[in-house]
Amino acid sequence: CIDASCSEPCNGSPYCENHTNGTNCSLCEPITLELCLNLPYNHTVYPNYLGHKTQKEASTSWESSLFPALVQTNCYKYLMFFACTILVPKCDSESNQRIPPCRSLCEHSKEHCESVLGIVGLQWPEDTDCSQFPEENSANETCLLPDEAVEECSPSHFKCKSGRCVLVSRKCDGHADCEDDSDEKNCGCSERGLWECPVSKLCIKHTMICDGFSDCLDNADETNCSTCKINELVCANYDCVHRNLWCDGKRDCADSSDEWNCVALSESSSSLSLLTIHKHASEYLVCADDWQEELSQQACKQIGLGGPPVTQIMEDNDQSHHRKWLRLNSDWRNKNTSALQSLLVKGKFCQSRSKISLLCTREDCGRRPAARMSKR
Amino acid sequence: ILGGRTSRPGRWPWQCSLQNGPSGHICGCVLIGKKWILTAAHCFEGRETASVWKVVFGINNLDHPSVFMQIRLVKQIILHPQYNRAVVDYDVSIVELDEAINETSYVRPVCLPRKDQLVQPDTYCYITGWGHLGNRMPFKLQEGEVRIISQKQCQSYFDLKTITSRMLCAGFESGTVDSCMGDSGGPLVCETPENQWTLFGLTSWGSVCFSKVLGPGVYSNVTHFVEWIEKQIYIRTFLL
Numbered sequence: 001c002i003d004a005s006c007s008e009p010c011n012g013s014p015y016c017e018n019h020t021n022g023t024n025c026s027l028c029e030p031i032t033l034e035l036c037l038n039l040p041y042n043h044t045v046y047p048n049y050l051g052h053k054t055q056k057e058a059s060t061s062w063e064s065s066l067f068p069a070l071v072q073t074n075c076y077k078y079l080m081f082f083a084c085t086i087l088v089p090k091c092d093s094e095s096n097q098r099i100p101p102c103r104s105l106c107e108h109s110k111e112h113c114e115s116v117l118g119i120v121g122l123q124w125p126e127d128t129d130c131s132q133f134p135e136e137n138s139a140n141e142t143c144l145l146p147d148e149a150v151e152e153c154s155p156s157h158f159k160c161k162s163g164r165c166v167l168v169s170r171k172c173d174g175h176a177d178c179e180d181d182s183d184e185k186n187c188g189c190s191e192r193g194l195w196e197c198p199v200s201k202l203c204i205k206h207t208m209i210c211d212g213f214s215d216c217l218d219n220a221d222e223t224n225c226s227t228c229k230i231n232e233l234v235c236a237n238y239d240c241v242h243r244n245l246w247c248d249g250k251r252d253c254a255d256s257s258d259e260w261n262c263v264a265l266s267e268s269s270s271s272l273s274l275l276t277i278h279k280h281a282s283e284y285l286v287c288a289d290d291w292q293e294e295l296s297q298q299a300c301k302q303i304g305l306g307g308p309p310v311t312q313i314m315e316d317n318d319q320s321h322h323r324k325w326l327r328l329n330s331d332w333r334n335k336n337t338s339a340l341q342s343l344l345v346k347g348k349f350c351q352s353r354s355k356i357s358l359l360c361t362r363e364d365c366g367r368r369p370a371a372r373m374s375k376r
Numbered sequence: 377i378l379g380g381r382t383s384r385p386g387r388w389p390w391q392c393s394l395q396n397g398p399s400g401h402i403c404g405c406v407l408i409g410k411k412w413i414l415t416a417a418h419c420f421e422g423r424e425t426a427s428v429w430k431v432v433f434g435i436n437n438l439d440h441p442s443v444f445m446q447i448r449l450v451k452q453i454i455l456h457p458q459y460n461r462a463v464v465d466y467d468v469s470i471v472e473l474d475e476a477i478n479e480t481s482y483v484r485p486v487c488l489p490r491k492d493q494l495v496q497p498d499t500y501c502y503i504t505g506w507g508h509l510g511n512r513m514p515f516k517l518q519e520g521e522v523r524i525i526s527q528k529q530c531q532s533y534f535d536l537k538t539i540t541s542r543m544l545c546a547g548f549e550s551g552t553v554d555s556c557m558g559d560s561g562g563p564l565v566c567e568t569p570e571n572q573w574t575l576f577g578l579t580s581w582g583s584v585c586f587s588k589v590l591g592p593g594v595y596s597n598v599t600h601f602v603e604w605i606e607k608q609i610y611i612r613t614f615l616l
Contacts, residue, residue, distance in 0.1 A: 367573070
């Protein structure tokens, strides 16, 4: 900090502006570690007492898995509070310095819980030497002790009526984890602030309803999400768009769903399939008048298939006159679009009375070169 | 990859390396079309600008460029709109290359599954990548054979995390063969009876892979995302 610039991790720290030497420049930051969100303080400072330099590092550490597992054994009422004071130490807002737990809190945690760990062959975290923490009546240093209001369980735990903490994932899982079965009571979705899928009885968050992604097995969370008028169709994001705008080559739904699945191949008696276009919410055949091979290529590509395609012009023997046709727009080459549906327009009649059939091939994928052989 | 082996050049022609300026290899990726690759969304955390990335294909040894190597820049990055960085759900992204690759026997796309094509538990599949070996980072592409694990069984390994339908687990309880840091975004592929390799997973997350906590690896379930992937490519090819 001799000049205006600072080296990491002091960059941006107000200490640098004072032209100090740039040490001890960590600042208080809000606690984001989920395990410790219910502490009686909201700000922390790093490094912590386990040597982690950031909250991200603390969240993926061995200790952040160990303590939530250990707290379930009910070995010590204030174990989670102690764990949090070393994982996310309290930050003094004036000095930006960390406030340690009191030595007695550390010693009681270790005394009650170390032996439990020993049963499963694990060791108490090496960095938690209690002598590094001050005595609670130390004259020149403050330290943390739990008070009556301290939450014994972390936000990742459910507190049994008996006071024991069990993991939230074990609540309402059909197995009693609390001695008093309290983790298996009040298990309805609404009691847990969730929405219940009508058939599967699965509980989902309210934000998952009508979000465009199916979460109930029967898609119930994605039904009745919009009320479109009779001349409108519903987009995948539940907007309503006029039928005439459907498959016109322009995006009218914000998510483009009005332009999906516009080109398709339908069943035919021959090995080739009839090219069909879904436009204005109706299905059309494609008239063969002025058809070009490059358009067949375009159709296959748009369906997600490769080429080169085989095109067959088939005479239409349907005499019912109810057949709906699309014709190639005479000006199609000048259209600045690659969507086939936008090159076709409704026509009163098809002069050739022939329709387009195609055979598209799937592009090759997932093949490895054959292994080379060598004589032994 | 932990517990894998060095793979033969050209054996996994869809594997690519996503690289970022001077840092070099950041994540794995998978070629699914001439201009399109898939990778994990978390690979772009804090680095979402397309211009800082390049994609390397047809390479086995990261330290020795081969004659089969092709390099492309990134035109656009499409992160899944539901990607949740806190719980690493919907961890998938599509990347459009600035220019199509030339298909060779060293650079070829993998097949995507159909939207109803699920890989059954206990199927043996392969993971590949240049991620950590447990004691060092490799130069040569590694491969490992892993077993698909059911969602229910997988959940039992991860008490504090929810395994969603967007995730797929593979590996072993003992963690003997597993993906690791740097493999993210790379493929989990299974061979079909027709000898075609299909992409069922993208390396996403797991326990800290060289710690005492073991268990299977968690992959983004590609089957769940096929419809979204196809629609995104369609929109960007034909409509925008």
